[in-house]
Amino acid sequence: MSLRRWQCQVCDYVYDEAEGWPDDGIEPGTRWEDVPDDWTCPDCGAGKADFEMIPID
Amino acid sequence: MNSTTLTADASYRDGKRYWWLMGLVVPTLPLGGYLLVELTGWGIFWFWPLIFIYTVIPAMDWLIGTDENNPPESVVPDLESDAYYRWIVYLFIPLHFAIFAWGGWMFVNGGLAWWEGLGLAISLGGVSGLSINTAHELGHKKGATERWLAKIALAPVFYGHFFVEHNRGHHKNVATPEDPASSRMGESFYAFLPRTVIGSLRSAWSLEKQRLARLGKGPWTLENENIQAWLMSVALWGAMALWLGWAVLPFLVIQSVYGFSLLEVVNYLEHYGLVRQKTESGRYERCRPEHSWNSNHIVTNVLLYQLQRHSDHHANPTRRYQALREFSEAPQLPSGYAGMVLLAYFPPLWRKVMDPRVVAHYNGDLTRANLHPPKRAALLARYPQPA
Numbered sequence: 385m386s387l388r389r390w391q392c393q394v395c396d397y398v399y400d401e402a403e404g405w406p407d408d409g410i411e412p413g414t415r416w417e418d419v420p421d422d423w424t425c426p427d428c429g430a431g432k433a434d435f436e437m438i439p440i441d
Numbered sequence: 442m443n444s445t446t447l448t449a450d451a452s453y454r455d456g457k458r459y460w461w462l463m464g465l466v467v468p469t470l471p472l473g474g475y476l477l478v479e480l481t482g483w484g485i486f487w488f489w490p491l492i493f494i495y496t497v498i499p500a501m502d503w504l505i506g507t508d509e510n511n512p513p514e515s516v517v518p519d520l521e522s523d524a525y526y527r528w529i530v531y532l533f534i535p536l537h538f539a540i541f542a543w544g545g546w547m548f549v550n551g552g553l554a555w556w557e558g559l560g561l562a563i564s565l566g567g568v569s570g571l572s573i574n575t576a577h578e579l580g581h582k583k584g585a586t587e588r589w590l591a592k593i594a595l596a597p598v599f600y601g602h603f604f605v606e607h608n609r610g611h612h613k614n615v616a617t618p619e620d621p622a623s624s625r626m627g628e629s630f631y632a633f634l635p636r637t638v639i640g641s642l643r644s645a646w647s648l649e650k651q652r653l654a655r656l657g658k659g660p661w662t663l664e665n666e667n668i669q670a671w672l673m674s675v676a677l678w679g680a681m682a683l684w685l686g687w688a689v690l691p692f693l694v695i696q697s698v699y700g701f702s703l704l705e706v707v708n709y710l711e712h713y714g715l716v717r718q719k720t721e722s723g724r725y726e727r728c729r730p731e732h733s734w735n736s737n738h739i740v741t742n743v744l745l746y747q748l749q750r751h752s753d754h755h756a757n758p759t760r761r762y763q764a765l766r767e768f769s770e771a772p773q774l775p776s777g778y779a780g781m782v783l784l785a786y787f788p789p790l791w792r793k794v795m796d797p798r799v800v801a802h803y804n805g806d807l808t809r810a811n812l813h814p815p816k817r818a819a820l821l822a823r824y825p826q827p828a
Contacts, residue, residue: 396652
């Protein structure tokens with residue numbers, strides 16, 4: 385299965401599963417389902433519920 | 442509404458349920474002023490909405506006090522889906538448009554003295570300022586309808602770029618020196634006002650320019666959300682001028698300038714002096730409750746859809762107003778926004794009340810606060826670091 389990207393609906397930050405977010409210990413390749421539920425947008429602080437999957441360009 | 446599920450958690454009822462209707466009193470205030478003028482013959486009542494905002498509300502905040510009630514998480518999904526709360530926000534918009542049209546007509550045809558006309562225009566500006574709060578509530582939602590309604594609500598005040606800048610600019614840069622809408626300790630409201638107005642406009646334009654560039658387009662297109670929103674203002678103001686003639690122009694400009702200045706004075710007090718520290722990786726730490734000033738004064742909270750529960754708003758920007766919570770660990774303002782706005786107009790008083798609070802928040806270490814660069818040295822000398 386290919387990796388996906390998720391966009392914060394508040395500030396447009398994009399979580400790319402291929403890159404993860406190593407600053408918070410989220411390794412590259414971490415799928416969205418495996419990102420902890422209490423993880424928040426690194427830019428604006430919004431929660432996971434405020435992210436939507438975006439199609440690959 | 443879904444009353445059976447709302448009461449599923451029998452211990453919780455929204456005590457403010459009918460109080461939220463107070464938000465709809467706001468757009469009718471200029472009409473109340475007109476009735477008071479008719480009743481008393483005193484032209485001073487053309488300023489009634491200002492008297493209401495600057496004296497009645499702070500007095501009621503002081504008399505009625507604070508409200509620390511939080512809805513339990515178990516009722517939040519039902520509370521959020523209850524359409525009643527949405528509709529009373531939507532209704533603000535047609536009420537505002539009607540009173541805006543009436544105000545313009547009265548300004549041109551009412552035979553008012555110049556200072557009465559000024560009072561009427563500023564009064565409508567008060568409604569326009571509060572309409573930005575309505576647009577703010579709507580503009581954070583994910584649905585296309587509410588986002589369009591947000592842009593429509595911003596048409597009379599001609600501040601449509603707020604919709605773009607607030608979400609993608611302010612929510613990202615809040616409580617950093619880069620944010621035009623976060624005020625710095627030592628910065629007076631009068632220094633902040635031009636910085637935030639010009640900075641927010643630039644930010645909104647560049648955010649849309651970047652987004653459209655990613656789609657391979659230039660900024661001059663109807664897909665630019667700033668242009669969409671501004672065109673609505675051009676259409677509305679143009680219709681007013683066609684109907685009432687050019688004599689309505691001072692009315693339109695005065696209500697707009699006072700309206701957006703009211704929004705900006707609220708921006709001024711929401712994050713004064715607070716700043717996110719940089720982490721080892723060079724990014725700013727996440728926005729947390731400690732980065733916003735809060736207030737639980739119930740009267741202003743009801744009028745502003747709990748905007749004063751500002752820390753929860755930044756943690757959960759799409760959470761609807763009726764579900765916002767107070768965080769006891771968040772920094773607290775000594776009064777509701779309405780009273781704090783008055784203080785902000787008098788910088789020496791503002792500094793006297795707020796600067797010691799910023800110092801206390803950082804345990805005396807102002808090197809961790811957001812300081813206004815021209816005042817930095819003086820502030821650090823005045824409040825020396827604890828040994």
